Amino acid sequence: MGKEVQILEDVTVRFAGDSGDGMQLTGSQFTNTTALFGNDLSTLPDYPAEIRAPAGTLYGVSGFQLHFGSNDIKTPGDSPDVLIAMNPAALKVNIKDLKSNAIIIVNTNAFDQKNLKLAQYEKNPLEDDSLKGYTVIPVPLSQLTANALEGSAISNKEVGRSKNFFALGMMYWLYNRPIEPTILWMESKFKNKPEILEANKKALSTGYYFGETTELFTTRYHVEPAKLEKGFYRNVSGNEATAIGMVAAAVKAKLQLFLGSYPITPASEILHELSRYKSYGVKTFQAEDEISAICAAIGASFAGDLALTTTSGPGLALKTEAVGLAVMTELPIVIINVQRGGPSTGLPTKTEQADLLQSMFGRNGEAPVVILAASTPVDCFYMAFEASRIALKYMVPVILLTDGYLANGSEPWRIPDPDSLPDISVQFRTEKEGYYPYSRNENLSRPWAIPGTPGLEHRIGGLEKANIYGTVSYDTENHEIMCKLREEKVNKIALDIPDLEVTGDLDADLLVVGWGGTFGSIAEAVQRARKNGYKIAQAHFKYLNPFPKNSAEVLKKYKSVLVPELNLGQLSHLLRSEFLIDVVQLNKVQGLPFKSIEIEERIIEILGGNNGK
Amino acid sequence: MANNESAVSQSEVKLTAKDFSTGQDVRWCPGCGDYSILAQMQRTAPDFGMKKENIVYVSGIGCSSRFPYYMDTYGFHSIHGRAPAIATGVKLANPELMVWVATGDGDLLSIGGNHFIHACRRNIDLKILLFNNRIYGLTKGQYSPTSEKGKKTKSTPFGSVDYPFHPISVAIGSGATFVARSLDREPKHLQAMMSRASKHTGIALIEILQNCNIFNDGAFELYTEKDTKADNVVVLEHGKPLVFGKNNEKGVRLNGFNPEVVSLEDGKFSLDDLWVHDEFDPDPTRAFILSRFIDNNALPLPIGIFMQIQKTSYDADVETQINNIKTSRGEGDLKSLFFDGNTWEVA
Ligand code: SF4
Numbered sequence: 033m034g035k036e037v038q039i040l041e042d043v044t045v046r047f048a049g050d051s052g053d054g055m056q057l058t059g060s061q062f063t064n065t066t067a068l069f070g071n072d073l074s075t076l077p078d079y080p081a082e083i084r085a086p087a088g089t090l091y092g093v094s095g096f097q098l099h100f101g102s103n104d105i106k107t108p109g110d111s112p113d114v115l116i117a118m119n120p121a122a123l124k125v126n127i128k129d130l131k132s133n134a135i136i137i138v139n140t141n142a143f144d145q146k147n148l149k150l151a152q153y154e155k156n157p158l159e160d161d162s163l164k165g166y167t168v169i170p171v172p173l174s175q176l177t178a179n180a181l182e183g184s185a186i187s188n189k190e191v192g193r194s195k196n197f198f199a200l201g202m203m204y205w206l207y208n209r210p211i212e213p214t215i216l217w218m219e220s221k222f223k224n225k226p227e228i229l230e231a232n233k234k235a236l237s238t239g240y241y242f243g244e245t246t247e248l249f250t251t252r253y254h255v256e257p258a259k260l261e262k263g264f265y266r267n268v269s270g271n272e273a274t275a276i277g278m279v280a281a282a283v284k285a286k287l288q289l290f291l292g293s294y295p296i297t298p299a300s301e302i303l304h305e306l307s308r309y310k311s312y313g314v315k316t317f318q319a320e321d322e323i324s325a326i327c328a329a330i331g332a333s334f335a336g337d338l339a340l341t342t343t344s345g346p347g348l349a350l351k352t353e354a355v356g357l358a359v360m361t362e363l364p365i366v367i368i369n370v371q372r373g374g375p376s377t378g379l380p381t382k383t384e385q386a387d388l389l390q391s392m393f394g395r396n397g398e399a400p401v402v403i404l405a406a407s408t409p410v411d412c413f414y415m416a417f418e419a420s421r422i423a424l425k426y427m428v429p430v431i432l433l434t435d436g437y438l439a440n441g442s443e444p445w446r447i448p449d450p451d452s453l454p455d456i457s458v459q460f461r462t463e464k465e466g467y468y469p470y471s472r473n474e475n476l477s478r479p480w481a482i483p484g485t486p487g488l489e490h491r492i493g494g495l496e497k498a499n500i501y502g503t504v505s506y507d508t509e510n511h512e513i514m515c516k517l518r519e520e521k522v523n524k525i526a527l528d529i530p531d532l533e534v535t536g537d538l539d540a541d542l543l544v545v546g547w548g549g550t551f552g553s554i555a556e557a558v559q560r561a562r563k564n565g566y567k568i569a570q571a572h573f574k575y576l577n578p579f580p581k582n583s584a585e586v587l588k589k590y591k592s593v594l595v596p597e598l599n600l601g602q603l604s605h606l607l608r609s610e611f612l613i614d615v616v617q618l619n620k621v622q623g624l625p626f627k628s629i630e631i632e633e634r635i636i637e638i639l640g641g642n643n644g645k
Numbered sequence: 646m647a648n649n650e651s652a653v654s655q656s657e658v659k660l661t662a663k664d665f666s667t668g669q670d671v672r673w674c675p676g677c678g679d680y681s682i683l684a685q686m687q688r689t690a691p692d693f694g695m696k697k698e699n700i701v702y703v704s705g706i707g708c709s710s711r712f713p714y715y716m717d718t719y720g721f722h723s724i725h726g727r728a729p730a731i732a733t734g735v736k737l738a739n740p741e742l743m744v745w746v747a748t749g750d751g752d753l754l755s756i757g758g759n760h761f762i763h764a765c766r767r768n769i770d771l772k773i774l775l776f777n778n779r780i781y782g783l784t785k786g787q788y789s790p791t792s793e794k795g796k797k798t799k800s801t802p803f804g805s806v807d808y809p810f811h812p813i814s815v816a817i818g819s820g821a822t823f824v825a826r827s828l829d830r831e832p833k834h835l836q837a838m839m840s841r842a843s844k845h846t847g848i849a850l851i852e853i854l855q856n857c858n859i860f861n862d863g864a865f866e867l868y869t870e871k872d873t874k875a876d877n878v879v880v881l882e883h884g885k886p887l888v889f890g891k892n893n894e895k896g897v898r899l900n901g902f903n904p905e906v907v908s909l910e911d912g913k914f915s916l917d918d919l920w921v922h923d924e925f926d927p928d929p930t931r932a933f934i935l936s937r938f939i940d941n942n943a944l945p946l947p948i949g950i951f952m953q954i955q956k957t958s959y960d961a962d963v964e965t966q967i968n969n970i971k972t973s974r975g976e977g978d979l980k981s982l983f984f985d986g987n988t989w990e991v992a
Contacts, residue, residue: 068989266988276982283979290738310970312977315737315963320763324730327723327760331703331734334721335742339734357724447988450979483719483735483742486698491667491713493722494706503669504714 036251042101043207043255044109047199048126049118050087051080051094054196059096061200065213066100067267067444070257073100074409074552075267076108076441076625081381088150093125102256106408106552106559108441110627114206116199118142118173120151127163135167137202139195141174169248173198180238185227194235201239208254211240261446268445270409270438271298274342274368275305277416279312280450282338284417285424286457290332291316291340292325294347297380298436299370302342322350326367330354333363334492336460336482338420342368345387346377348431352394355429359399359518361492362470362478364423364430367401368416371435373623382623383436385548386599391431392577392606398515400522402426403577405433405548410445412438415574421456426525427477433576435598437625438549461488469502476521478502526578532571532586540567542638543590545615547573547603550626554596557631566639573603584611592616592638596631660697662687667717678829678855679708679776683715685832686774689839690716695743702745703732705752707783708857709776712747726757729764732771740960743843746773750791751781754810758790765819767959768847774839775812775852780861798860813936813951816850817929823849823953824932826946829856830869834880834948841950847958868946881935881949886919889945896920897944904934906943924950 045062047055056077063075078095085092099109114135117123119142130136143156157163158170177195184191197214204211215233222229243249268276282289291314293303307316315337319325326341333339343351348369358365371387373379391403402422406415412434419432461467461479464487470478481488490502498505499513534543536558546554551572558570571586573579587593587607595604596618604617618634620626665687673679693700700718704710706725713720719742723731728746736744746753753761753775764771780798781787787800791812795804816824823845827835835853842849854865867877879889879897887897888909896919898907907914926932932952938944957965 064987067987070991260991262991264984264988264990266984266986279982280979288738290734292734309977309982310967311974312982313967313971315967317733317737319730320759323727324733324760324763327727327730328734328737330723331721331731331736332738333734334731335701335735335738337738339738353724354727361721447983450983453979482739483701484699484739486696489698489718489720491720491722493704493713493720494724495722 035249037208037254038251039254039256040101041103041255042099042105043114043253044097044099044112045114045116045203046095046097046112046126046129047116048093048095048122049196050121051085051092052087053094053118054193055094055096055118058196058200059098061214061217062203063098063267063442064217065204065209066098067265068213069209070260071100071102071255072105072258072260072444073098074105074108074441074443075099076437079381088119088121088147090121090125090151093122095122095126100255102258104258105443106556107625107628110629116203118196118199120147120153120157123157124151124153130166132165133167135169136163137169137171137199139173139199140170141172171202171248176238176242177235180234181231184231184234186231190228190231194231197232197235198239198242201236202243205240205243206249206252208252211236260444264447265444266447267442268409268413269301269440269442270406270412270434271301271370271440272305273409273411273413273445274406274416274432274434274439275302275309277413278306278338278340278366278420279309279314280413280453281417281420281456282314283312283450284453284456285338285420287336287338289314289340290329290337291342292319292328292332293317293342294319294322294325296322296344296347298372298439299342299344299347299368301439302368302370322347323354326351326354326365329365330358330361330363333358333365334361334482336480338424339363339365340368341365342370344370344372344380345374345390348387348390349394353396355401355431356395356397356399357494358429359395359401360494360497362427362518364427364480366416366419366423367429367431368419369431369433370439371433373621379623381436383549383625384598384621384623385433385435385550386602386621387433388547388576388599388602389605391433398519400519400577402428402430402522402525403433403575404430405574405576406438407548407551407572407574409438409441409443411551411574413445417453417456421454422525422528424456424458425477425528426475426521427480428522433548435549460485464488468500470497471500472517476517476524523578526581529575529578529580531582532573532580534569534571534586536562536569537567538569540569541591542567542594542635543569543571543587543592544594544596544631544635545571545573545587545603545607546596547576550596550598553626553628554631556628557635560628561632561635566635568635568639576603576606579610587611587613594618594634594638596620596626596634598626660691662691665690665697665717667715669714671715672711673708674859676858677708678778678857679712681829681832682774682776682835682853682855683712685835686716686839689836689843692840693743693843699741700743700745701732701735702747703728703735704747705749705757707749707752707781709747709749709774709855710752712774726752726755727760728752729757729760729771729773733764733769736769736771736960737963740770740964744771746771748773748775749782750775750777750779750789750812754790754812754815762815762819765816765821765848765850768820768822768956769959770847770961772842772845772849773851775850776855777812777852778855778857778861779809779864780857782857782860786860811936811939812850812852814933817933817936817952821850822847822956824951825850826852826854826948826951828854828865828869828948830865831948838950845953846961847956877945879945879947881922881924881947881951883922883924883950886916886921887947888916888919899931899934902934904938904941904944906945922949924953926952927954
């Protein structure tokens with residue numbers, strides 16, 4: 033029976049249900065299959081803050097969003113085209129985000145009195161007209177799964193759990209994707225549980241054929257593969273990419289990687305990932321607290337390791353004094369802050385970009401550090417590598433800012449040839465002749481002479497150092513010289529980083545400038561507005577201290593500069609004070625990424641709303 | 646721990662105390678007990694069996710923490726309280742180094758307390774010299790976490806109302822595997838403790854009662870002055886009974902869990918009745934009882950090794966685990982790392 037097939041350029045799907053409904057798994061299976069199918073994509077999970085929230089409650093809803101297409105996909109999508117709601121709470125929590133004509137697939141069996149009450153629905157939304165405008169597809173998922181698995185050897189509870197695979201099968205049919213990749217995955221995942229394997233396989237395929245036969249679906253959708261660059265790909269989250277980037281940096285620096293870390297959301301996955309990489313010689317130290325984590329890293333750096341500490345905003349606050357010690361002792365260390373909503377404990381599972389000024393200024397004394405920010409999940413790999421390169425070459429602490437959105441979001445990574453990554457190895461000082469702990473090379477960096485090197489025994493520490501000789505010095509003029517040297521060293525790094533690149537219409541009146549994790553939303557907004565005839569230029573900062581050397585020139589070229597950021601204006605503040613220009617702020621602190629439409633609307637507002645003509 | 650490379654080979658000229666001196670002006674107050682500790686370390690260090698480039702001294706903040714500047718080895722004068730954490734990183738990065746921590750009672754037990762107890766718990770191979778003068782010296786005289794209750798200082802003009810820590814008890818309670826006490830005024834004894842600590846694998850704490858002649862002068866007089874010391878100090882020696890007194894006429898007997906001083910002169914008790922010290926006792930209970938003698942004025946102050954037990958050290962276990970994984974899985978290369986997980990090809 034022929035169903036209509038509609039070709040779409042891109043689709044945003046959100047799976048939502050109870051924490052126990054397996055939505056993350058369903059979402060990641062759909063993602064893997066979609067990647068194999070050849071679409072470009074971007075994903076974002078949304079976990080409840082509570083570890084085990086009671087079933088059926090609003091705050092126990094767990095979601096997974098996937099945006100895939102035949103074009104270049106830059107974000108996990110503003111608003112879903114399709115919502116799969118496994119219960120009333122999932123519907124209630126997510127409905128406000130949907131496109132106005134979205135498809136809503138609901139598990140009608142979960143819409144009983146108890147669940148409706150838990151979701152604080154007075155009436156069953158499936159039975160009144162509150163969902164008018166949406167295409168609601170009511171599927172008795174639990175019932176259909178139970179029917180399909182009748183006579184199977186597994187318990188009722190396990191049958192209940194299989195319904196997500198039924199839903200997944202249905203989605204595979206709807207979007208015309210094969211079920212085989214998930215079957216393969218099941219065969220390895222459940223290899224020791226043959227009954228469960230059989231049941232899940234059956235639920236998946238029954239779901240698929242249900243799509244085919246039911247009259248509920250009249251249309252099937254097709255999204256062509258994207259034109260991706262040739263090569264091998266894998267899907268990585270920002271945190272995974274960060275961890276891999278650090279290992280790659282250590283290998284290319286020919287150093288042992290040392291991570292000192294204390295568990296903190298949303299940075300812990302970097303610790304988890306690196307703890308798995310022992311065969312690469314990675315040493316991970318789960319410290320007793322944030323301070324110990326960075327101090328151990330500083331000690332490891334003193335002893336000659338590529339030293340790393342990972343944290344989030346509250347942890348960076350605790351590490352502050354030790355960052356100053358790294359500045360004073362001029363030891364290389366990479367500090368990764370996966371930003372989350374603040375201040376204080378704030379919104380641990382939500383994203384924000386509000387630690388830029390903390391990174392820039394949050395230390396006593398004149399204590400400049402290099403600050404980098406990753407722009408996409410995949411970029412976390414390259415920026416972790418770059419942070420290591422700079423730290424080692426200049427003997428400085430480098431703060432790399434990522435955020436919860438990048439950390440948990442994922443996208444396909446075109447796997448690079450390891451040989452294409454640059455050699456970033458450094459020479460330890462071994463030559464005794466003319467050695468002084470604080471002498472400097474052309475980069476103003478001091479020699480790295482590690483314990484174990486005969487004849488170079490020396491002492492360093494947090495007290496001010498005599499220029500060149502490195503002995504303790506209370507000399508007032510020396511202090512000024514040293515403060516300036518430390519600043520100059522960081523500033524000079526501007527000569528060793530890429531220029532700020534401008535894309536879009538270089539001759540536009542408006543430049544949209546972002547930094548870090550907002551890249552995708554801004555790029556999408558700019559692209560759409562340009563398609564509609566507006567002239568816009570875009571630039572994105574990945575280097576925030578020092579700024580790229582052409583920054584002033586770029587910023588001063590445009591009549592208006594719009595700065596969207598997920599804080600109350602931190603980059604705007606830096607741009608104004610550094611370049612004496614005014615900028616238009618666009619700020620959001622809701623713990624959520626920008627929707628590209630929010631940026632697009634602001635662009636149109638600035639440009640007068642008539643296609644700039 | 647000292648492997649062949651880091652150990653001094655036999656043929657080399659033996660180092661002397663002078664080789665370990667940086668020759669820098671020492672900046673402690675004249676008469677400070679720290680001078681003696683430095684001198685004993687410089688005298689003992691040549692016997693550690695290590696090349697001096699393989700020895701690192703890490704300190705925090707306080708008078709004691711200037712120590713690394715005077716030892717001609719690698720040194721790190723870090724920030725307040727963090728020496729055990731920095732030292733942990735140094736040792737993990739290069740387990741072949743011998744890493745010492747020089748610290749004080751405020752540094753180690755107040756601001757750095759958390760790092761101290763966790764270093765003990767992990768049994769990482771660090772040797773900690775705790776300069777305990779029971780006062781804040783560098784900040785000019787406030788009471789410290791080891792000051793006795795009621796102490797009048799600048800910040801407690803009416804007497805402190807908090808109870809002190811006993812560092813030895815804290816160390817034992819936290820799982821330390823080598824715990825000792827000595828005095829700045831007992832150079833030979835202090836040297837022996839340093840030397841014994843240097844041979845221990847795992848965490849070693851030496852609490853050194855140190856006189857701050859500026860802000861807490863005479864705090865340990867009872868234990869150091871000729872006429873009082875014999876009656877107030879008992880030297881712990883493995884396998885020997887706890888005997889003290891000018892004429893060795895007193896002893897300590899363990900009555901159940903209660904230590905008590907008995908006379909060896911009145912015929913009631915003989916040496917056979919006394920507590921015989923066993924520093925290798927795997928059960929830390931007795932060592933803990935010894936660590937509380939200080940609460941009871943009737944009991945003498947024990948100095949020496951309270952306990953030492955053998956356990957694998959954290960740093961060694963970290964190495965072993967990595968080596969085992971490398972052996973079983975093979976050494977990782979970037980290609981396998983990049984391709985770890987679900988990959989697909991776009992042709
Ligand atoms: S203040 Fe006390 S502890 Fe500090 S150097 Fe002077 S005498 Fe020694």
